[in-house]
Amino acid sequence: MPKPLLRVEELNKTYLLGKQRVAVLRDISFTVGQGEFVAITGASGSGKSTLLALLGGLDQADSGRIFLGQEEISKLNEKRLAVLRNRRIGFVFQSFHLAPSLNAFENVAFPAELAGDREAAAKAERLLRRVDLWPRYGNFPSQLSGGERQRVAICRALINTPSLILADEPTGNLDSAAAALVLDLLLQIKDEYGVTLVMVTHSPEVAARAGRVIRLSDGRIAA
Ligand SMILES: Nc1ncnc2c1ncn2[C@@H]1O[C@H](COP(=O)(O)OP(=O)(O)O)[C@@H](O)[C@H]1O
Ligand SMILES: [Mg+2]
Structure with missing residues:
Protein backbone atom coordinates (compact mmCIF):
# COMPACT_ATOMS: atom_id res chain seq x y z
CA MET A 1 0.00 0.00 0.00
CA PRO A 2 1.51 3.36 -1.03
CA LYS A 3 1.59 6.30 1.37
CA PRO A 4 -1.90 7.77 1.81
CA LEU A 5 -2.47 11.03 -0.04
CA LEU A 6 -6.19 11.55 0.33
CA ARG A 7 -8.11 10.49 3.41
CA VAL A 8 -11.87 10.83 3.69
CA GLU A 9 -13.61 10.23 7.01
CA GLU A 10 -17.34 9.90 7.51
CA LEU A 11 -18.44 12.48 4.97
CA ASN A 12 -22.07 13.47 4.96
CA LYS A 13 -23.71 15.89 2.58
CA THR A 14 -27.33 16.95 2.24
CA TYR A 15 -29.08 19.38 -0.06
CA LEU A 16 -32.14 21.39 0.75
CA LEU A 17 -34.84 20.64 -1.79
CA GLY A 18 -37.63 23.08 -1.04
CA LYS A 19 -38.14 22.50 2.66
CA GLN A 20 -36.79 18.97 2.63
CA ARG A 21 -33.24 17.88 3.44
CA VAL A 22 -32.10 15.21 1.05
CA ALA A 23 -29.07 13.10 1.92
CA VAL A 24 -26.69 12.86 -1.04
CA LEU A 25 -23.60 11.36 0.62
CA ARG A 26 -23.81 9.19 3.71
CA ASP A 27 -20.86 8.22 5.88
CA ILE A 28 -18.36 8.08 3.06
CA SER A 29 -14.88 6.96 4.17
CA PHE A 30 -11.94 5.86 2.04
CA THR A 31 -8.24 6.44 1.51
CA VAL A 32 -6.33 6.96 -1.73
CA GLY A 33 -2.60 6.23 -1.83
CA GLN A 34 0.00 8.35 -3.57
CA GLY A 35 0.15 7.58 -7.29
CA GLU A 36 -3.05 5.54 -7.30
CA PHE A 37 -5.74 5.73 -9.97
CA VAL A 38 -9.14 5.36 -8.32
CA ALA A 39 -12.35 5.36 -10.34
CA ILE A 40 -15.66 6.45 -8.84
CA THR A 41 -18.67 4.90 -10.50
CA GLY A 42 -22.38 4.72 -9.81
CA ALA A 43 -25.73 5.53 -11.37
CA SER A 44 -26.61 9.06 -12.39
CA GLY A 45 -27.57 11.01 -9.28
CA SER A 46 -25.67 8.72 -6.91
CA GLY A 47 -23.50 11.59 -5.64
CA LYS A 48 -20.30 11.21 -7.70
CA ALA A 53 -16.52 18.71 -5.46
CA LEU A 54 -15.99 18.05 -1.75
CA LEU A 55 -12.62 16.39 -2.38
CA GLY A 56 -11.51 19.43 -4.37
CA GLY A 57 -12.69 21.97 -1.83
CA LEU A 58 -15.26 23.33 -4.28
CA ASP A 59 -18.09 22.61 -1.86
CA GLN A 60 -18.43 21.84 1.85
CA ALA A 61 -19.68 18.72 3.57
CA ASP A 62 -22.21 18.87 6.41
CA SER A 63 -19.91 16.71 8.51
CA GLY A 64 -16.82 14.58 8.16
CA ARG A 65 -13.18 15.31 7.38
CA ILE A 66 -10.97 15.32 4.30
CA PHE A 67 -7.17 15.27 4.48
CA LEU A 68 -4.80 15.91 1.60
CA GLY A 69 -1.44 14.73 2.90
CA GLN A 70 -1.18 16.24 6.37
CA GLU A 71 -3.57 19.08 5.68
CA GLU A 72 -7.22 18.93 6.68
CA ILE A 73 -8.85 20.65 3.72
CA SER A 74 -12.33 20.46 5.24
CA LYS A 75 -11.08 22.99 7.82
CA LEU A 76 -9.58 25.60 5.51
CA ASN A 77 -11.10 29.00 4.91
CA GLU A 78 -11.98 30.10 1.37
CA LYS A 79 -8.72 31.97 0.87
CA ARG A 80 -6.53 29.01 1.80
CA LEU A 81 -8.76 26.69 -0.21
CA ALA A 82 -8.22 28.85 -3.28
CA VAL A 83 -4.46 28.50 -2.88
CA LEU A 84 -4.78 24.74 -2.34
CA ARG A 85 -6.96 24.34 -5.45
CA ASN A 86 -4.46 26.32 -7.49
CA ARG A 87 -1.30 24.57 -6.29
CA ARG A 88 -2.13 21.07 -5.16
CA ILE A 89 -5.19 19.92 -7.07
CA GLY A 90 -5.80 19.77 -10.80
CA PHE A 91 -9.36 19.64 -12.11
CA VAL A 92 -10.60 18.13 -15.37
CA PHE A 93 -14.31 18.45 -16.14
CA GLN A 94 -16.59 16.78 -18.65
CA SER A 95 -17.32 20.10 -20.34
CA PHE A 96 -13.70 21.31 -20.25
CA HIS A 97 -14.31 24.65 -18.44
CA LEU A 98 -11.69 26.49 -20.47
CA ALA A 99 -11.76 30.28 -20.53
CA PRO A 100 -13.27 31.13 -23.93
CA SER A 101 -11.39 34.43 -24.27
CA LEU A 102 -7.96 32.86 -23.69
CA ASN A 103 -6.12 30.84 -26.33
CA ALA A 104 -4.83 27.33 -25.62
CA PHE A 105 -1.44 28.56 -24.42
CA GLU A 106 -2.96 31.21 -22.16
CA ASN A 107 -5.45 28.73 -20.70
CA VAL A 108 -2.61 26.38 -19.75
CA ALA A 109 -0.26 29.07 -18.44
CA PHE A 110 -2.89 30.91 -16.41
CA PRO A 111 -2.82 28.86 -13.16
CA ALA A 112 0.99 29.08 -13.09
CA GLU A 113 0.90 32.83 -13.64
CA LEU A 114 -1.64 33.10 -10.85
CA ALA A 115 0.83 31.24 -8.63
CA GLY A 116 3.58 33.71 -9.58
CA ASP A 117 5.62 31.08 -11.41
CA ARG A 118 8.20 32.73 -13.67
CA GLU A 119 8.50 29.49 -15.62
CA ALA A 120 4.80 29.59 -16.52
CA ALA A 121 5.36 30.11 -20.25
CA ALA A 122 8.06 27.45 -20.54
CA LYS A 123 5.97 24.94 -18.60
CA ALA A 124 2.89 25.64 -20.73
CA GLU A 125 4.90 25.09 -23.90
CA ARG A 126 6.37 21.82 -22.60
CA LEU A 127 2.92 20.50 -21.67
CA LEU A 128 1.31 21.52 -24.96
CA ARG A 129 4.15 19.81 -26.84
CA ARG A 130 3.63 16.73 -24.69
CA VAL A 131 0.00 16.44 -25.82
CA ASP A 132 0.90 17.29 -29.44
CA LEU A 133 -0.97 20.58 -29.39
CA TRP A 134 1.89 23.04 -29.67
CA PRO A 135 0.98 23.85 -33.30
CA ARG A 136 -2.44 24.95 -32.00
CA TYR A 137 -1.25 27.08 -29.10
CA GLY A 138 -2.82 30.27 -30.48
CA ASN A 139 -6.24 28.72 -31.03
CA PHE A 140 -9.16 29.66 -28.85
CA PRO A 141 -11.29 26.87 -27.34
CA SER A 142 -14.00 27.48 -29.95
CA GLN A 143 -11.43 26.65 -32.63
CA LEU A 144 -10.52 23.29 -31.10
CA SER A 145 -12.26 19.92 -31.17
CA GLY A 146 -13.59 18.39 -27.95
CA GLY A 147 -10.62 16.07 -27.66
CA GLU A 148 -8.21 18.95 -28.22
CA ARG A 149 -9.99 21.05 -25.62
CA GLN A 150 -9.70 18.27 -23.10
CA ARG A 151 -5.97 17.89 -23.84
CA VAL A 152 -5.60 21.63 -23.14
CA ALA A 153 -7.57 21.17 -19.91
CA ILE A 154 -5.27 18.31 -18.89
CA CYS A 155 -2.23 20.55 -19.44
CA ARG A 156 -3.85 23.28 -17.38
CA ALA A 157 -4.60 20.81 -14.58
CA LEU A 158 -0.96 19.71 -14.48
CA ILE A 159 0.93 22.96 -14.85
CA ASN A 160 1.38 23.58 -11.13
CA THR A 161 2.42 19.93 -10.59
CA PRO A 162 -0.45 19.10 -8.25
CA SER A 163 -0.36 15.98 -6.11
CA LEU A 164 -3.96 15.14 -7.03
CA ILE A 165 -6.01 15.25 -10.24
CA LEU A 166 -9.78 15.16 -9.88
CA ALA A 167 -11.54 14.33 -13.14
CA ASP A 168 -15.33 14.27 -13.54
CA GLU A 169 -16.24 12.14 -16.57
CA PRO A 170 -13.37 13.67 -18.57
CA THR A 171 -14.21 11.65 -21.68
CA GLY A 172 -17.99 11.92 -21.31
CA ASN A 173 -18.41 14.51 -24.07
CA LEU A 174 -16.02 12.91 -26.54
CA ASP A 175 -16.51 10.41 -29.35
CA SER A 176 -14.89 7.05 -28.75
CA ALA A 177 -11.67 7.74 -30.69
CA ALA A 178 -11.06 11.08 -28.95
CA ALA A 179 -12.02 9.53 -25.61
CA ALA A 180 -9.47 6.74 -26.01
CA LEU A 181 -6.73 9.22 -26.92
CA VAL A 182 -7.52 11.53 -23.98
CA LEU A 183 -7.67 8.65 -21.52
CA ASP A 184 -4.37 7.20 -22.74
CA LEU A 185 -2.70 10.59 -22.45
CA LEU A 186 -4.11 11.23 -19.01
CA LEU A 187 -2.89 7.87 -17.72
CA GLN A 188 0.56 8.27 -19.29
CA ILE A 189 1.03 11.78 -17.94
CA LYS A 190 -0.28 10.72 -14.55
CA ASP A 191 2.62 8.27 -14.32
CA GLU A 192 5.18 10.69 -15.74
CA TYR A 193 4.23 13.32 -13.17
CA GLY A 194 3.70 10.81 -10.36
CA VAL A 195 0.30 12.30 -9.70
CA THR A 196 -2.68 10.64 -8.01
CA LEU A 197 -5.87 10.39 -10.06
CA VAL A 198 -9.45 10.20 -8.85
CA MET A 199 -11.83 9.94 -11.79
CA VAL A 200 -15.59 9.79 -11.95
CA THR A 201 -16.64 7.64 -14.87
CA HIS A 202 -19.69 5.95 -16.33
CA SER A 203 -17.59 3.77 -18.55
CA PRO A 204 -16.84 0.19 -17.48
CA GLU A 205 -13.82 0.18 -19.85
CA VAL A 206 -12.36 3.22 -18.11
CA ALA A 207 -13.07 1.82 -14.65
CA ALA A 208 -11.37 -1.43 -15.68
CA ARG A 209 -8.11 0.48 -16.08
CA ALA A 210 -8.25 1.92 -12.56
CA GLY A 211 -6.30 0.37 -9.71
CA ARG A 212 -9.45 0.46 -7.62
CA VAL A 213 -13.12 1.25 -8.12
CA ILE A 214 -15.35 2.93 -5.57
CA ARG A 215 -18.99 2.39 -6.44
CA LEU A 216 -21.54 4.79 -5.04
CA SER A 217 -25.10 3.70 -4.61
CA ASP A 218 -27.65 6.00 -3.07
CA GLY A 219 -24.93 8.11 -1.49
CA ARG A 220 -23.12 5.21 0.12
CA ILE A 221 -20.10 3.18 -0.89
CA ALA A 222 -21.54 -0.07 -2.20
CA ALA A 223 -19.79 -3.25 -1.09
N1 LIG B 1 -26.77 22.14 -5.83
C1 LIG B 1 -27.68 21.17 -5.62
N2 LIG B 1 -28.84 21.41 -4.99
C2 LIG B 1 -29.73 20.43 -4.75
N3 LIG B 1 -29.54 19.13 -5.13
C3 LIG B 1 -28.41 18.84 -5.76
C4 LIG B 1 -27.41 19.82 -6.07
N4 LIG B 1 -26.37 19.21 -6.71
C5 LIG B 1 -26.72 17.91 -6.82
N5 LIG B 1 -27.93 17.68 -6.26
C6 LIG B 1 -28.61 16.37 -6.17
O1 LIG B 1 -27.73 15.48 -5.51
C7 LIG B 1 -27.78 14.19 -6.09
C8 LIG B 1 -26.41 13.77 -6.54
O2 LIG B 1 -25.98 14.60 -7.60
P1 LIG B 1 -24.55 14.41 -8.29
O3 LIG B 1 -23.50 14.43 -7.25
O4 LIG B 1 -24.45 15.42 -9.37
O5 LIG B 1 -24.67 12.93 -8.88
P2 LIG B 1 -23.85 12.20 -10.04
O6 LIG B 1 -22.65 13.02 -10.36
O7 LIG B 1 -23.53 10.85 -9.47
O8 LIG B 1 -24.79 12.07 -11.20
C9 LIG B 1 -28.80 14.28 -7.22
O9 LIG B 1 -30.02 13.82 -6.73
C10 LIG B 1 -28.86 15.75 -7.51
O10 LIG B 1 -30.12 16.11 -8.01
MG1 LIG C 1 -22.02 13.88 -12.12
Missing part, protein backbone atom coordinates in the same frame (compact mmCIF):
# COMPACT_ATOMS: atom_id res chain seq x y z
CA SER A 49 -19.93 14.85 -8.72
CA THR A 50 -20.88 16.01 -5.25
CA LEU A 51 -18.16 13.82 -3.76
CA LEU A 52 -15.57 15.10 -6.23
Whole structure:
Protein backbone atom coordinates (compact mmCIF):
# COMPACT_ATOMS: atom_id res chain seq x y z
CA MET A 1 0.00 0.00 0.00
CA PRO A 2 1.51 3.36 -1.03
CA LYS A 3 1.59 6.30 1.37
CA PRO A 4 -1.90 7.77 1.81
CA LEU A 5 -2.47 11.03 -0.04
CA LEU A 6 -6.19 11.55 0.33
CA ARG A 7 -8.11 10.49 3.41
CA VAL A 8 -11.87 10.83 3.69
CA GLU A 9 -13.61 10.23 7.01
CA GLU A 10 -17.34 9.90 7.51
CA LEU A 11 -18.44 12.48 4.97
CA ASN A 12 -22.07 13.47 4.96
CA LYS A 13 -23.71 15.89 2.58
CA THR A 14 -27.33 16.95 2.24
CA TYR A 15 -29.08 19.38 -0.06
CA LEU A 16 -32.14 21.39 0.75
CA LEU A 17 -34.84 20.64 -1.79
CA GLY A 18 -37.63 23.08 -1.04
CA LYS A 19 -38.14 22.50 2.66
CA GLN A 20 -36.79 18.97 2.63
CA ARG A 21 -33.24 17.88 3.44
CA VAL A 22 -32.10 15.21 1.05
CA ALA A 23 -29.07 13.10 1.92
CA VAL A 24 -26.69 12.86 -1.04
CA LEU A 25 -23.60 11.36 0.62
CA ARG A 26 -23.81 9.19 3.71
CA ASP A 27 -20.86 8.22 5.88
CA ILE A 28 -18.36 8.08 3.06
CA SER A 29 -14.88 6.96 4.17
CA PHE A 30 -11.94 5.86 2.04
CA THR A 31 -8.24 6.44 1.51
CA VAL A 32 -6.33 6.96 -1.73
CA GLY A 33 -2.60 6.23 -1.83
CA GLN A 34 0.00 8.35 -3.57
CA GLY A 35 0.15 7.58 -7.29
CA GLU A 36 -3.05 5.54 -7.30
CA PHE A 37 -5.74 5.73 -9.97
CA VAL A 38 -9.14 5.36 -8.32
CA ALA A 39 -12.35 5.36 -10.34
CA ILE A 40 -15.66 6.45 -8.84
CA THR A 41 -18.67 4.90 -10.50
CA GLY A 42 -22.38 4.72 -9.81
CA ALA A 43 -25.73 5.53 -11.37
CA SER A 44 -26.61 9.06 -12.39
CA GLY A 45 -27.57 11.01 -9.28
CA SER A 46 -25.67 8.72 -6.91
CA GLY A 47 -23.50 11.59 -5.64
CA LYS A 48 -20.30 11.21 -7.70
CA SER A 49 -19.93 14.85 -8.72
CA THR A 50 -20.88 16.01 -5.25
CA LEU A 51 -18.16 13.82 -3.76
CA LEU A 52 -15.57 15.10 -6.23
CA ALA A 53 -16.52 18.71 -5.46
CA LEU A 54 -15.99 18.05 -1.75
CA LEU A 55 -12.62 16.39 -2.38
CA GLY A 56 -11.51 19.43 -4.37
CA GLY A 57 -12.69 21.97 -1.83
CA LEU A 58 -15.26 23.33 -4.28
CA ASP A 59 -18.09 22.61 -1.86
CA GLN A 60 -18.43 21.84 1.85
CA ALA A 61 -19.68 18.72 3.57
CA ASP A 62 -22.21 18.87 6.41
CA SER A 63 -19.91 16.71 8.51
CA GLY A 64 -16.82 14.58 8.16
CA ARG A 65 -13.18 15.31 7.38
CA ILE A 66 -10.97 15.32 4.30
CA PHE A 67 -7.17 15.27 4.48
CA LEU A 68 -4.80 15.91 1.60
CA GLY A 69 -1.44 14.73 2.90
CA GLN A 70 -1.18 16.24 6.37
CA GLU A 71 -3.57 19.08 5.68
CA GLU A 72 -7.22 18.93 6.68
CA ILE A 73 -8.85 20.65 3.72
CA SER A 74 -12.33 20.46 5.24
CA LYS A 75 -11.08 22.99 7.82
CA LEU A 76 -9.58 25.60 5.51
CA ASN A 77 -11.10 29.00 4.91
CA GLU A 78 -11.98 30.10 1.37
CA LYS A 79 -8.72 31.97 0.87
CA ARG A 80 -6.53 29.01 1.80
CA LEU A 81 -8.76 26.69 -0.21
CA ALA A 82 -8.22 28.85 -3.28
CA VAL A 83 -4.46 28.50 -2.88
CA LEU A 84 -4.78 24.74 -2.34
CA ARG A 85 -6.96 24.34 -5.45
CA ASN A 86 -4.46 26.32 -7.49
CA ARG A 87 -1.30 24.57 -6.29
CA ARG A 88 -2.13 21.07 -5.16
CA ILE A 89 -5.19 19.92 -7.07
CA GLY A 90 -5.80 19.77 -10.80
CA PHE A 91 -9.36 19.64 -12.11
CA VAL A 92 -10.60 18.13 -15.37
CA PHE A 93 -14.31 18.45 -16.14
CA GLN A 94 -16.59 16.78 -18.65
CA SER A 95 -17.32 20.10 -20.34
CA PHE A 96 -13.70 21.31 -20.25
CA HIS A 97 -14.31 24.65 -18.44
CA LEU A 98 -11.69 26.49 -20.47
CA ALA A 99 -11.76 30.28 -20.53
CA PRO A 100 -13.27 31.13 -23.93
CA SER A 101 -11.39 34.43 -24.27
CA LEU A 102 -7.96 32.86 -23.69
CA ASN A 103 -6.12 30.84 -26.33
CA ALA A 104 -4.83 27.33 -25.62
CA PHE A 105 -1.44 28.56 -24.42
CA GLU A 106 -2.96 31.21 -22.16
CA ASN A 107 -5.45 28.73 -20.70
CA VAL A 108 -2.61 26.38 -19.75
CA ALA A 109 -0.26 29.07 -18.44
CA PHE A 110 -2.89 30.91 -16.41
CA PRO A 111 -2.82 28.86 -13.16
CA ALA A 112 0.99 29.08 -13.09
CA GLU A 113 0.90 32.83 -13.64
CA LEU A 114 -1.64 33.10 -10.85
CA ALA A 115 0.83 31.24 -8.63
CA GLY A 116 3.58 33.71 -9.58
CA ASP A 117 5.62 31.08 -11.41
CA ARG A 118 8.20 32.73 -13.67
CA GLU A 119 8.50 29.49 -15.62
CA ALA A 120 4.80 29.59 -16.52
CA ALA A 121 5.36 30.11 -20.25
CA ALA A 122 8.06 27.45 -20.54
CA LYS A 123 5.97 24.94 -18.60
CA ALA A 124 2.89 25.64 -20.73
CA GLU A 125 4.90 25.09 -23.90
CA ARG A 126 6.37 21.82 -22.60
CA LEU A 127 2.92 20.50 -21.67
CA LEU A 128 1.31 21.52 -24.96
CA ARG A 129 4.15 19.81 -26.84
CA ARG A 130 3.63 16.73 -24.69
CA VAL A 131 0.00 16.44 -25.82
CA ASP A 132 0.90 17.29 -29.44
CA LEU A 133 -0.97 20.58 -29.39
CA TRP A 134 1.89 23.04 -29.67
CA PRO A 135 0.98 23.85 -33.30
CA ARG A 136 -2.44 24.95 -32.00
CA TYR A 137 -1.25 27.08 -29.10
CA GLY A 138 -2.82 30.27 -30.48
CA ASN A 139 -6.24 28.72 -31.03
CA PHE A 140 -9.16 29.66 -28.85
CA PRO A 141 -11.29 26.87 -27.34
CA SER A 142 -14.00 27.48 -29.95
CA GLN A 143 -11.43 26.65 -32.63
CA LEU A 144 -10.52 23.29 -31.10
CA SER A 145 -12.26 19.92 -31.17
CA GLY A 146 -13.59 18.39 -27.95
CA GLY A 147 -10.62 16.07 -27.66
CA GLU A 148 -8.21 18.95 -28.22
CA ARG A 149 -9.99 21.05 -25.62
CA GLN A 150 -9.70 18.27 -23.10
CA ARG A 151 -5.97 17.89 -23.84
CA VAL A 152 -5.60 21.63 -23.14
CA ALA A 153 -7.57 21.17 -19.91
CA ILE A 154 -5.27 18.31 -18.89
CA CYS A 155 -2.23 20.55 -19.44
CA ARG A 156 -3.85 23.28 -17.38
CA ALA A 157 -4.60 20.81 -14.58
CA LEU A 158 -0.96 19.71 -14.48
CA ILE A 159 0.93 22.96 -14.85
CA ASN A 160 1.38 23.58 -11.13
CA THR A 161 2.42 19.93 -10.59
CA PRO A 162 -0.45 19.10 -8.25
CA SER A 163 -0.36 15.98 -6.11
CA LEU A 164 -3.96 15.14 -7.03
CA ILE A 165 -6.01 15.25 -10.24
CA LEU A 166 -9.78 15.16 -9.88
CA ALA A 167 -11.54 14.33 -13.14
CA ASP A 168 -15.33 14.27 -13.54
CA GLU A 169 -16.24 12.14 -16.57
CA PRO A 170 -13.37 13.67 -18.57
CA THR A 171 -14.21 11.65 -21.68
CA GLY A 172 -17.99 11.92 -21.31
CA ASN A 173 -18.41 14.51 -24.07
CA LEU A 174 -16.02 12.91 -26.54
CA ASP A 175 -16.51 10.41 -29.35
CA SER A 176 -14.89 7.05 -28.75
CA ALA A 177 -11.67 7.74 -30.69
CA ALA A 178 -11.06 11.08 -28.95
CA ALA A 179 -12.02 9.53 -25.61
CA ALA A 180 -9.47 6.74 -26.01
CA LEU A 181 -6.73 9.22 -26.92
CA VAL A 182 -7.52 11.53 -23.98
CA LEU A 183 -7.67 8.65 -21.52
CA ASP A 184 -4.37 7.20 -22.74
CA LEU A 185 -2.70 10.59 -22.45
CA LEU A 186 -4.11 11.23 -19.01
CA LEU A 187 -2.89 7.87 -17.72
CA GLN A 188 0.56 8.27 -19.29
CA ILE A 189 1.03 11.78 -17.94
CA LYS A 190 -0.28 10.72 -14.55
CA ASP A 191 2.62 8.27 -14.32
CA GLU A 192 5.18 10.69 -15.74
CA TYR A 193 4.23 13.32 -13.17
CA GLY A 194 3.70 10.81 -10.36
CA VAL A 195 0.30 12.30 -9.70
CA THR A 196 -2.68 10.64 -8.01
CA LEU A 197 -5.87 10.39 -10.06
CA VAL A 198 -9.45 10.20 -8.85
CA MET A 199 -11.83 9.94 -11.79
CA VAL A 200 -15.59 9.79 -11.95
CA THR A 201 -16.64 7.64 -14.87
CA HIS A 202 -19.69 5.95 -16.33
CA SER A 203 -17.59 3.77 -18.55
CA PRO A 204 -16.84 0.19 -17.48
CA GLU A 205 -13.82 0.18 -19.85
CA VAL A 206 -12.36 3.22 -18.11
CA ALA A 207 -13.07 1.82 -14.65
CA ALA A 208 -11.37 -1.43 -15.68
CA ARG A 209 -8.11 0.48 -16.08
CA ALA A 210 -8.25 1.92 -12.56
CA GLY A 211 -6.30 0.37 -9.71
CA ARG A 212 -9.45 0.46 -7.62
CA VAL A 213 -13.12 1.25 -8.12
CA ILE A 214 -15.35 2.93 -5.57
CA ARG A 215 -18.99 2.39 -6.44
CA LEU A 216 -21.54 4.79 -5.04
CA SER A 217 -25.10 3.70 -4.61
CA ASP A 218 -27.65 6.00 -3.07
CA GLY A 219 -24.93 8.11 -1.49
CA ARG A 220 -23.12 5.21 0.12
CA ILE A 221 -20.10 3.18 -0.89
CA ALA A 222 -21.54 -0.07 -2.20
CA ALA A 223 -19.79 -3.25 -1.09
N1 LIG B 1 -26.77 22.14 -5.83
C1 LIG B 1 -27.68 21.17 -5.62
N2 LIG B 1 -28.84 21.41 -4.99
C2 LIG B 1 -29.73 20.43 -4.75
N3 LIG B 1 -29.54 19.13 -5.13
C3 LIG B 1 -28.41 18.84 -5.76
C4 LIG B 1 -27.41 19.82 -6.07
N4 LIG B 1 -26.37 19.21 -6.71
C5 LIG B 1 -26.72 17.91 -6.82
N5 LIG B 1 -27.93 17.68 -6.26
C6 LIG B 1 -28.61 16.37 -6.17
O1 LIG B 1 -27.73 15.48 -5.51
C7 LIG B 1 -27.78 14.19 -6.09
C8 LIG B 1 -26.41 13.77 -6.54
O2 LIG B 1 -25.98 14.60 -7.60
P1 LIG B 1 -24.55 14.41 -8.29
O3 LIG B 1 -23.50 14.43 -7.25
O4 LIG B 1 -24.45 15.42 -9.37
O5 LIG B 1 -24.67 12.93 -8.88
P2 LIG B 1 -23.85 12.20 -10.04
O6 LIG B 1 -22.65 13.02 -10.36
O7 LIG B 1 -23.53 10.85 -9.47
O8 LIG B 1 -24.79 12.07 -11.20
C9 LIG B 1 -28.80 14.28 -7.22
O9 LIG B 1 -30.02 13.82 -6.73
C10 LIG B 1 -28.86 15.75 -7.51
O10 LIG B 1 -30.12 16.11 -8.01
MG1 LIG C 1 -22.02 13.88 -12.12
